[in-house]
Amino acid sequence: FDWQTDLDAAKKEMAAKKRGGLVYVYSKKDGESAEARRVQNEVLFDPMLRHFGRQAVVVKVDREANAELCTKLGVEETPALVVLKPDGEVALAQSGKKVKASKLAKALRKHVKDKAPPKSPGIYLHR
Numbered sequence: 001f002d003w004q005t006d007l008d009a010a011k012k013e014m015a016a017k018k019r020g021g022l023v024y025v026y027s028k029k030d031g032e033s034a035e036a037r038r039v040q041n042e043v044l045f046d047p048m049l050r051h052f053g054r055q056a057v058v059v060k061v062d063r064e065a066n067a068e069l070c071t072k073l074g075v076e077e078t079p080a081l082v083v084l085k086p087d088g089e090v091a092l093a094q095s096g097k098k099v100k101a102s103k104l105a106k107a108l109r110k111h112v113k114d115k116a117p118p119k120s121p122g123i124y125l126h127r
Contacts, residue, residue: 001044001053003060007069010059011088020091020111021057021084022104025075027064039079039099046101047118055112083107 004010007023014021024044030036043049063070063078073082073090080095081104092107094100109115 001050001058003058005060007059007061007066010057011084014057014084014086014088017057018086019056019113020086020108021059021088022053022108023059023061023073023082023084025061025063025070025073025078025080025082025095027078028062029064030078033079035096035099036079039081043081043099043101043104046105048105049101049108051118052105052108052112055114056108083111085111 001022003024010021010023024039026036044053061070063075063080070080073080074093075082075095077095079099080093081099082090082094083092083104085091091111092104094104
């Protein structure tokens with residue numbers, strides 16, 4: 001993903017483009033935690049999430065530097081992923097072990113232009 005770091009600017013872009021956003025909230029304290037590795041290496045590489053995520057405005061937020069903002073997003077622990085509607089409101093927030101690529105992709109799909117699943121053989125048909 002082509003991550004941005006300014007959530008306010010990203011929200012303006014979401015509204016202008018009329019598409020949702022995906023916010024990845026991380027903490028430097030996560031280090032090499034199993035959950036952080038799972039989110040980075042599995043969840044963010046899920047084919048469906050990547051397909052819809054490429055159409056969304058994607059933002060990376062450091063929880064320590066933006067604690068108040070993360071609380072408003074409903075993030076209590078990291079790693080976390082939040083799907084935003086085009087108006088900047090939270091559609092889905094998941095953190096820690098609850099982060100599931102399929103649920104994130106389903107929520108994000110509602111807020112992007114091309115709602116069709118990717119056209120590729122077999123691997124997407126079983127999800």
